[in-house]
Every structure is written in C-alpha cells, then in structure tokens.
Amino acid sequence: MIVGILIHLLLLLLFAPLLAGIIARTKALFAGRRGQPVLQLYFDLLRLARKGSVISKTTTWVFAAGPVIGLVVPLIAALMLPFGTFKAPLSFDGDLILFVYLFALARFFTAAAALDTGSSFEGMGAAREVTFSCLAEPTIMFALLVLAKLSGGLSLDVLLGDHLSASWRGGSGPALGLILVCLFVVLLVENSRIPFDDPNTHLELTMIHEVMVLDHSGPAFGMILYGAALKLMVLGTLVVNLALPWATPWWALNLLLYLAGLVLLAMLIGIVESVMARLRLVRIPQVLIGTTLISVFALVLVLR
Amino acid sequence: MTDINSMLLLVVILLNFFILGSARLVACIRAVALQGALLALLPVTIHGFSIHSLGLAGGAFLFKGVLIPWLLLRAIREVRIRREVEPLISLVATLFLGAMTTVAAFLFADQLPLIHASQAGVLVPASLATMLAGFLLLMTRRKAITQVVGYLMLENGIFIFGVLLSTAMPLVVEAAILLDLLVAVFVMGIVLNHVNREFSSINIERLSALKE
Amino acid sequence: MLISLVLIPVCLAALSLVLPWHQLRSWLLPTAGIIQLGLVVLVVLAKPQAGEWIGLDALSTLVLLVTSILYLGCAFYAVDYLALRQDRGNRIIVPCLLVFLAAMSLAIISRHLGLMWVAVETTTIVSAPLIYYNRNRLSIEATWKYLLLCSVGIALAMLGIMFVAYSAVGGQTEVSLQLDWLLDTAPQLSKPWLHAGFIFLLVGYGTKMGLAPLHSWKPDAYAESPALVGALLAGGLTTVSFLAILRGVQVMSAAGDLIMAQQALMGLGLFSMLIAAIFMVRQPDIKRMLAYSSVEHMGILALGVGIGGLATFGALLHLANNALTKGCLFLTAGNIQRSYASKNLREVRGALSCLPLSAGIFLTGFLAITGAPPFGPFLSEFTILRGIFAGGHPWIAAAFLILLATIFIGMGATVLSATQGESPRVSAQFRDRLLLVAPPLLLLALVLCLGIYMPDPLKELLEAGVALLEVTS
Numbered sequence: 009m010i011v012g013i014l015i016h017l018l019l020l021l022l023f024a025p026l027l028a029g030i031i032a033r034t035k036a037l038f039a040g041r042r043g044q045p046v047l048q049l050y051f052d053l054l055r056l057a058r059k060g061s062v063i064s065k066t067t068t069w070v071f072a073a074g075p076v077i078g079l080v081v082p083l084i085a086a087l088m089l090p091f092g093t094f095k096a097p098l099s100f101d102g103d104l105i106l107f108v109y110l111f112a113l114a115r116f117f118t119a120a121a122a123l124d125t126g127s128s129f130e131g132m133g134a135a136r137e138v139t140f141s142c143l144a145e146p147t148i149m150f151a152l153l154v155l156a157k158l159s160g161g162l163s164l165d166v167l168l169g170d171h172l173s174a175s176w177r178g179g180s181g182p183a184l185g186l187i188l189v190c191l192f193v194v195l196l197v198e199n200s201r202i203p204f205d206d207p208n209t210h211l212e213l214t215m216i217h218e219v220m221v222l223d224h225s226g227p228a229f230g231m232i233l234y235g236a237a238l239k240l241m242v243l244g245t246l247v248v249n250l251a252l253p254w255a256t257p258w259w260a261l262n263l264l265l266y267l268a269g270l271v272l273l274a275m276l277i278g279i280v281e282s283v284m285a286r287l288r289l290v291r292i293p294q295v296l297i298g299t300t301l302i303s304v305f306a307l308v309l310v311l312r
Numbered sequence: 313m314t315d316i317n318s319m320l321l322l323v324v325i326l327l328n329f330f331i332l333g334s335a336r337l338v339a340c341i342r343a344v345a346l347q348g349a350l351l352a353l354l355p356v357t358i359h360g361f362s363i364h365s366l367g368l369a370g371g372a373f374l375f376k377g378v379l380i381p382w383l384l385l386r387a388i389r390e391v392r393i394r395r396e397v398e399p400l401i402s403l404v405a406t407l408f409l410g411a412m413t414t415v416a417a418f419l420f421a422d423q424l425p426l427i428h429a430s431q432a433g434v435l436v437p438a439s440l441a442t443m444l445a446g447f448l449l450l451m452t453r454r455k456a457i458t459q460v461v462g463y464l465m466l467e468n469g470i471f472i473f474g475v476l477l478s479t480a481m482p483l484v485v486e487a488a489i490l491l492d493l494l495v496a497v498f499v500m501g502i503v504l505n506h507v508n509r510e511f512s513s514i515n516i517e518r519l520s521a522l523k524e
Numbered sequence: 525m526l527i528s529l530v531l532i533p534v535c536l537a538a539l540s541l542v543l544p545w546h547q548l549r550s551w552l553l554p555t556a557g558i559i560q561l562g563l564v565v566l567v568v569l570a571k572p573q574a575g576e577w578i579g580l581d582a583l584s585t586l587v588l589l590v591t592s593i594l595y596l597g598c599a600f601y602a603v604d605y606l607a608l609r610q611d612r613g614n615r616i617i618v619p620c621l622l623v624f625l626a627a628m629s630l631a632i633i634s635r636h637l638g639l640m641w642v643a644v645e646t647t648t649i650v651s652a653p654l655i656y657y658n659r660n661r662l663s664i665e666a667t668w669k670y671l672l673l674c675s676v677g678i679a680l681a682m683l684g685i686m687f688v689a690y691s692a693v694g695g696q697t698e699v700s701l702q703l704d705w706l707l708d709t710a711p712q713l714s715k716p717w718l719h720a721g722f723i724f725l726l727v728g729y730g731t732k733m734g735l736a737p738l739h740s741w742k743p744d745a746y747a748e749s750p751a752l753v754g755a756l757l758a759g760g761l762t763t764v765s766f767l768a769i770l771r772g773v774q775v776m777s778a779a780g781d782l783i784m785a786q787q788a789l790m791g792l793g794l795f796s797m798l799i800a801a802i803f804m805v806r807q808p809d810i811k812r813m814l815a816y817s818s819v820e821h822m823g824i825l826a827l828g829v830g831i832g833g834l835a836t837f838g839a840l841l842h843l844a845n846n847a848l849t850k851g852c853l854f855l856t857a858g859n860i861q862r863s864y865a866s867k868n869l870r871e872v873r874g875a876l877s878c879l880p881l882s883a884g885i886f887l888t889g890f891l892a893i894t895g896a897p898p899f900g901p902f903l904s905e906f907t908i909l910r911g912i913f914a915g916g917h918p919w920i921a922a923a924f925l926i927l928l929a930t931i932f933i934g935m936g937a938t939v940l941s942a943t944q945g946e947s948p949r950v951s952a953q954f955r956d957r958l959l960l961v962a963p964p965l966l967l968l969a970l971v972l973c974l975g976i977y978m979p980d981p982l983k984e985l986l987e988a989g990v991a992l993l994e995v996t997s
Binding site: 181 | 319
C-alpha cells in the first residue's frame with residue numbers, strides 16, 4: 009500500500025506541470041507562435057520557490073492556509089483515484105462523496121483566503137468562483153451516480169474500474185458518452201479554462217480564478233500554481249479513465265496508455281481554448297445548468 | 313450498427329438541448345442544419361446500403377442539411393436581425409422544460425408497444441424528444457425565425473420516426489415531402505421578409521392586430 | 525384520364541406565367557374551371573378503375589364534384605375581380621390559383637396517404653400568396669399565422685400517417701400506405717398505434733379544416749384574403765381536409781374501431797359549434813363572422829359523421845351544401861366589402877339600398893346557411909338531427925338545436941344590420957357587375973335545387989359514401 013501511495017504521488021507530482029506546458033504549446037501552435045518550453049511551469053515553480061514573499065499586515069493565518077490546502081487536497085484526492093490500471097491506494101465505500109467535497113474544501117479555503125485580503129476584486133472573484141462551482145457540483149455528482157449505477161459499487165476505484173469497457177460496448181454507451189461530455193465541461197470550469205475563464209487574461213474585471221490569487225507571491229503563489237496543475241491532472245484522470253477503459257496485460261503499456269491519454273486531453277483543452285471565445289459571464293450558469301440536465305438525462309437513461 | 317445509431321441519436325438530442333439553450337440565432341440555425349445532416353445518415357445506418365436508403369439519405373442531407381439552412385441564413389442576412397433569440401421565458405427555464413420533456417419521452421417510449429424493440433429502443437424516444445423540443449421552441453420564442461427553426465425540429469423528429477418505416481414510403485413520396493418542406497421554408501422566408509418590411513421587426517408580438 | 529385533372533391546371537399555370545396580357549391571364553381561370561368540371565363529369569360517368577396511386581370512390585367523387593363546381597364559380601368571379609384590381613396585378617395570383625386547383629384535385633383523387641399528404645401540404649403553400657394578395661399589415665399577419673399553424677398541423681398529420689404505417693409493421697407483408705391495402709389489412713393492424721395515428725391525423729387535418737381548438741388561424745386568414753380566396757378556402761380546402769380525415773375514419777372503421785373515431789369526431793364537432801356560437805354573437809366583422817360560420821359547419825360535418833348512420837348521410841350532403849353556400853356568401857361579402865371599403869359594421873350599413881343584388885344574395889345566403897327551409901342546408905341539417913335522434917342521443921340533439929339557434933340569432937344580428945337600414949354613403953364607386961353577381965347567384969340556385977329535389981344518382985352516391993365509411997354496420 010505504501011508503495012502504491014508513493015507511485016501515485018510520484019506520478020502526480022512529476023507529471024502534472026507537464027500538462028500545463030502541453031496546453032500552452034498547443035495554443036501557441038494554433039496561434040502560429042513557437043511558444044514557451046513545454047517544461048516552463050517546472051521552471052516557474054523553481055523560480056517562485058526561491059523567492060521571498062510579501063504578506064499584507066491585514067491578513068491572518070487564513071490567507072496563508074489557502075495555498076497550502078489547495079496543494080494538499082489534490083494529493084489526497086488523487087489517492088482515491090485509479091491511475092489507468094493502477095488501483096487506488098486508498099479506497100472505501102462512499103469515497104466518491106469525499107472526493108467531491110475535498111475539492112469543495114479547497115475552494116472554501118481559496119475563497120476565504122481571497123476574502124481575507126479585504127480587496128474588492130478578490131471578493132468579486134471569490135463570489136464568482138463559488139457560484140460557478142456550486143453549479144458545477146450537481147453535474148459531477150450525477151455523473152458519478154451514473155457510474156455507480158453501472159458498476160454497482162460506491163468507491164471510485166470500482167466506478168472507474170473494469171466494468172467500463174463492458175458498459176461502453178453494452179447498452180449504456182450513450183449514457184457514458186453524455187457524462188463524458190459533462191465531465192469534460194466540469195473539468196474546464198474547475199480548472200478555469202476558456203471558454204469559462206481565461207487564465208491568461210490581464211483584466212481583473214473579467215477574471216474568476218486568477219483574481220483570487222493576486223495577493224499571493226513567492227512560494228505561496230508557486231503552491232497555488234502547482235495545486236492548479238495537480239487539480240487538472242486529477243480531474244483529467246477521471247475523464248481519461250472514463251474515456252479510455254482499455255487494459256493490456258503489461259503494466260508498463262497501461263501506464264503509457266494512461267499518460268498518453270492525459271497528454272491527448274491536454275491537447276484537446278488547448279484546441280478548445282484556441283478555437284473558442286470566452287463566454288459572457290451570464291451565459292456560464294446556463295451552460296452549467298445545461299450540463300446538469302444532460303447528466304440527469306444520462307442517469308434516467310441508465311435507470312430506465 | 314446499433315452503436316452508431318445510438319451515438320447519432322444522442323448527438324441529435326444534445327443538439328436539441330443546444331438549440332433550446334442557445335441565445336444566438338445563427339448558432340441555432342447551424343445546429344438545426346447539423347441535426348438534419350446527421351439524421352440524413354440514419355436511413356443508411358439502419359437499413360444498410362440500398363438505392364432507397366441512399367436516395368433518402370442524399371435527399372435529406374441536401375434539403376435538411378444544406379438548402380434549408382442556407383435559405384434561413386440568407387433570410388436573416390436580408391432582414392438584418394440582431395443576434396439574440398429573445399425567449400418569452402428564460403433560456404434556463406426552456407432548458408429545464410426541454411430536459412423534462414426529453415426524460416418524459418424516454419419514460420413514455422418504454423410504455424409503448426414497440427415492434428422491433430431493439431431497433432426502435434432509442435429511435436422512438438429520440439424522435440419524440442426532438443418533436444417536443446420543436447414544440448417548445450415554437451411556443452416560447454418571440455422571433456418568427458426561431459419559430460421556423462422549431463418547425464424544422466418538429467419535422468426532424470418526424471423524420472426520425474419515418475426512418476423506422478421507410479419501406480412504407482416510396483422514394484417519390486419521400487422526395488415530394490422533402491420538396492414540400494423546402495418550399496414551405498422558402499415561402500416562410502419570403503413572408504418573413506415582408507413582415508420585416510411592414511413592421512421593421514420580425515417579432516411576432518407585433519403581429520397581434522387580428523383578434524376578437 | 526384521371527391524372528389530367530392534375531396535369532391540365534399545372535400546364536395552364538405554366539402558361540399563365542409566360543402570358544404577358546393581364547386580361548387573358550385572368551380568363552385562364554374560367555377556362556381551367558370549365559375544363560375541370562367537364563373532365564370531372566366525364567370521369568364520373570366513365571367510372572374508371574381505381575389505380576394504385578389515384579382513383580375515385582364515392583367519397584372522392586362527391587368532393588370532386590363539389591369543389592369543381594365551386595371553383596368554376598370562383599373562377600368566373602375572379603375575372604371581374606382581377607379587372608377591378610389591375611393595380612395589384614395577377615401575375616402571382618393566377619398561377620397560384622391554378623396550382624391550388626391541381627393540388628386540391630390531387631389530394632381528392634389520391635389513393636395513397638403519403639401522396640395525399642403531399643398534395644394537402646402543397647395547397648397550404650400555394651394558398652399563402654393568395655392570402656397575402658392585399659399586401660398590407662393585416663394580411664401578412666394572417667398569412668404568417670396560417671402558414672405556421674397549418675404547417676405544424678400538417679406535420680402532425682404526417683406523424684399520424686407514420687403511426688398508421690407503424691401499426692402495420694408487425695405483419696408478414698411489405699408495409700404500404702396505399703389506402704386499399706390498409707383497408708384490407710386493417711383488422712391485423714396494431715391497435716394502439718392505429719388509434720394514435722388516427723388521433724394525429726384528426727388533429728393535423730383538423731387544423732387545416734379548422735375544427736375548434738385548432739381554428740385560430742381561420743378568422744384571420746379568411747377575413748384578410750380576397751373574397752374569392754376565402755370562398756375557395758372555406759368551401760374547397762376545408763372539404764378536402766375533411767375528406768382526408770374521412771380516409772382515416774375509413775381505416776378505423778375497417779379495423780373495427782369505428783366507435784372510437786366517431787367519439788373523437790363528435791367531441792370536436794360539438795366543441796367547434798360551441799366556440800363558433802360564442803364568437804359569432806355580436807361579431808362586428810362580416811368576413812370574420814363567415815369564418816366562424818365555417819368553423820361551425822365543420823363542427824356539424826364532424827358531428828354528423830361522429831353520430832353515424834343517417835347522420836353520416838346528412839353530413840355528406842351537408843358537405844356539398846356548405847361548400848356551395850359558403851362560396852356564395854364569401855363572394856357576395858367580397859362585393860359588399862369592395863363597395864364600402866370596409867367589412868366592419870361601423871361602416872357597412874344598408875347594403876341593400878346600395879348594392880341590391882349582392883346584398884340580396886348575401887341575405888338569402890345567410891338564410892340558407894343557417895338552415896332556413898327551402899334550401900339545401902336545411903335538408904342536410906334536418907337529416908343530421910334525425911340521425912342524432914335515431915342514434916338515441918337526445919341531449920346532443922338538444923345541444924345541437926340550441927347552438928344552431930344561437931348562431932342563427934348571432935349571425936342574423938350582424939347580417940341584418942349590414943344589409944338593412946340607411947346607407948351612410950349616397951353613391952359608391954362600385955356597382956354590381958355581371959360576373960361578380962352571377963356566380964354567387966348560380967351557386968345559391970344550386971343550393972336551392974338541392975333543398976327541393978334530390979336527384980337519384982346523388983342519393984346513390986351519398987349512400988355509397990356512407991357504406992364506405994361504415995364497413996361494419
């Protein structure tokens with residue numbers, strides 16, 4: 009078990025920043041630029057770790073707790089997910105609810121840290137972040153319920169386990185297709201990607217996630233960036249496991265398949281970001297309610 | 313084969329949601345065009361390659377996927393409509409209703425005495441759901457052109473059901489039906505143009521002089 | 525031979541597109557009308573074998589005769605009407621009227637439900653420019669409502685046809701929508717699908733026919749279109765749609781489910797009469813009043829077939845009476861409207877003193893349509909009433925009578941105040957002209973004849989029609 013945990017954490021910690029690089033590279037390719045190195049985020053993290061940081065006198069320990077919890081939560085959540093065919097090291101009945109609410113916990117602390125600064129921009133960002141993720145939560149819950157119904161289990165390990173390839177080929181392909189679409193949308197929302205949020209924007213008024221972390225600097229900001237990359241990989245794992253349920257007898261090949269899936273996903277995100285414009289803020293709730301309805305519909309398809 | 317059908321119909325249902333939830337007219341028309349084009353594949357995927365199914369697929373693709381949307385896009389270019397669709401009830405509420413009717417269609421279709429249950433399994437509810445979505449659009453939108461889109465969705469839903477029994481309809485009749493649809497949309501486009509000229513708007517709320 | 529009923533008007537329509545002379549183009553309409561009526565008489569006498577696609581039976585013969593006579597009347601009327609409206613031109617209306625005739629004939633003679641649907645939908649499309657003839661705000665509003673509602677209605681009828689076809693899918697043989705095939709295999713059809721199919725057919729073609737909850741386009745379209753278009757829609761198109769519903773009844777009857785079909789028709793029929801009665805009382809617009817009268821008579825037709833037996837006979841007779849009388853009423857109402865430049869009671873008063881012939885025919889036509897004794901509608905409505913009593917529905921008979929009385933009073937108030945009294949204007953530009961008065965007069969004379977004497981061939985035709993509708997009884 010210890011070995012399992014170590015492998016999981018190692019994979020996650022080493023591989024996650026690469027995805028951000030791939031997304032940036034894909035976007036650069038679409039824009040006709042050469043773009044930054046694929047390993048740019050690793051460099052950034054190293055650079056930020058060496059820096060000092062400025063902390064406002066009006067803030068309390070909550071401000072410092074935000075980045076730390078944002079970094080730790082994805083690590084814990086990752087332990088409940090199978091990576092490809094690597095079983096989840098921590099697995100128990102009902103861990104899917106813990107999985108969803110761990111992210112809610114992280115969000116709570118990020119928002120609280122943002123509010124703690126007393127800046128109006130950060131308060132605005134926190135309000136938006138909480139609203140949108142509140143709307144995204146039902147989608148992910150219903151999607152997991154669909155998987156629970158199909159697999160008959162209540163832990164993520166079973167949900168994303170061996171039953172998937174049979175379910176795809178059986179009668180529930182349509183339902184799985186629907187929740188795959190929904191989860192992809194949730195992935196984009198939760199990781200503040202275009203068309204819901206623009207991570208590279210420079211106008212605070214239009215930001216959602218980025219505006220909350222304006223006051224963090226140095227190692228704390230590095231933790232936030234690292235946490236975001238980890239979160240992308242964890243949620244991406246959910247999507248990849250669902251989309252690519254093939255298993256081969258060789259563990260190395262499985263691992264390669266899983267990592268290739270993640271890379272493909274990152275490229276897909278890059279393509280989406282390149283071809284779509286950011287949605288108006290009022291339209292985002294509509295899209296999220298739409299995905300909720302679609303996942304409810306998928307649940308009905310499975311239940312009937 | 314059934315897998316392809318299910319996936320096609322699934323995309324069709326997703327497009328229903330998209331059209332119900334979309335605020336942009338051009339996007340609505342493009343989506344209904346895509347829906348028509350996808351549906352045109354159904355005769356081939358269900359009945360295999362034959363002159364009848366290929367003819368039907370080709371005709372449906374040409375009319376539903378290309379010509380009719382082209383007419384509609386031309387119509388809105390001519391009358392220079394603003395982009396929003398102006399629903400009577402909010403888009404989210406329409407989406408909710410759409411989801412409810414879709415779920416109801418699936419539950420209802422289970423109660424129906426279907427003859428080739430395996431084949432009709434997704435086909436019949438998808439057809440019902442598309443028709444109901446078309447009706448929703450007809451009822452909840454102010455712009456005359458969105459009503460035409462609703463009418464097209466209704467026709468698409470009927471087309472899905474018609475694929476089940478395309479043997480009953482000779483190709484000539486199918487072609488005539490599609491042609492009628494095209495001409496109907498063409499005439500609607502002309503009328504729209506005149507509505508625009510008379511009222512300088514195509515909001516059907518202005519069309520309310522005739523009543524008791 | 526039969527197909528020439530469709531081809532000749534289409535050829536004439538093509539000819540009218542290339543003819544450069546206004547007057548000559550107008551005269552194409554009566555030409556088509558005469559050829560059509562002549563051909564119909566020849567065809568009816570020849571009694572051709574019903575083919576796979578087209579053919580004649582008692583029902584379609586009846587409808588074909590009625591619509592051809594009505595069309596001929598309207599066609600002659602059109603010549604003078606279009607001469608008055610030279611500013612508007614007839615480049616569009618003449619071809620549309622001719623194609624309308626072709627589509628109507630095709631719908632009547634077709635023996636295939638799909639083909640019939642195509643023809644009925646074509647009539648919807650070509651009548652849209654007809655309704656929009658006046659090119660003003662009101663007529664465009666009416667056209668849009670008509671086009672959209674009827675298209676949606678017709679789409680539902682298509683769904684109904686598909687359901688009927690699906691009901692046959694379980695069987696051994698290849699599914700077809702050919703009417704005779706359906707009638708032969710009717711007992712084996714899957715009941716739930718057949719019932720659903722019939723209901724959708726009823727709703728779909730009922731929209732086109734203008735049965736009550738689906739009639740909302742009707743007053744607008746009839747009132748805003750030119751009089752002769754109103755006459756053709758109210759007398760011809762509704763009759764054709766009713767024939768389409770009767771085809772559904774035939775299949776239901778062959779499947780042994782006549783009762784259900786009849787109940788549906790009865791309910792819709794009574795409801796139509798009720799709605800018409802409500803809206804006709806104190807109706808200030810004479811053409812809207814006529815439109816509601818059309819709703820009422822569609823209700824009477826549906827009710828008659830819904831009761832069955834003798835009442836069906838009455839309903840088929842009423843189909844002819846209603847079509848001809850409506851034609852007469854709309855044409856004369858058009859004359860009155862032309863003379864006063866209005867169709868509202870605010871302006872229209874004392875028409876008898878200003879337009880003695882048109883207003884006189886209008887007044888007599890009103891007496892005929894409401895069922896005053898010497899005219900045809902009296903005979904047919906009385907037959908339906910007898911049928912209702914014979915069927916043992918005293919309450920329906922009472923409701924029928926009360927509604928007829930209400931409608932008589934409501935319509936009478938409007939018609940009398942339009943025709944009697946002082947004319948507000950001393951002289952109007954418009955005078956009675958031969959071709960604007962003779963057609964409605966002849967139609968009215970025909971209605972009178974039908975009321976006084978029923979020729980034996982007609983009686984046999986009607987009985988054959990009833991036998992087609994009620995296979996089991």
